[in-house]
Amino acid sequence: MQRWCAVVGILGLVVLSGCGTSRFDRTVTGAGIGAGTGAVAGLLLGPVGIASGALVGAGVGGVTGAVTTPQQIDLGRPIYR
Structure with a gap:
């Protein structure tokens, strides 16, 4: 169960990281998105913890968003624009 949750969280992170057209967005x-996904994964996986999951997720999501085009x-225009 824990492994399945981790796989779903990572796939969700990769698929959802990147709204907008500029590198900053x-x-x-x-x-x-990575922080949210990581926090949920940390909550479900137990010993990892919410804060650790959010930090790792934010890092992975930010890098993934920065290096993809x-x-x-493309998930469209960011909500804050």
Whole structure:
């Protein structure tokens, strides 16, 4: 069960990291989505913890958003724009 939750969380993070067209927008939204996904994964996985999961998720999501292009992953315009 724990392994399944981790896989779903990581896949969700990769798929959802990157709204917007500028590198800044993609990094910020990727980090935000990653932090949320990581917090949920940390809550479900127990010993990892919510804060640790959020920190790791924000890092992975931010990097994924920064290195991908809108042609690879595009979720449209960010909510805050």
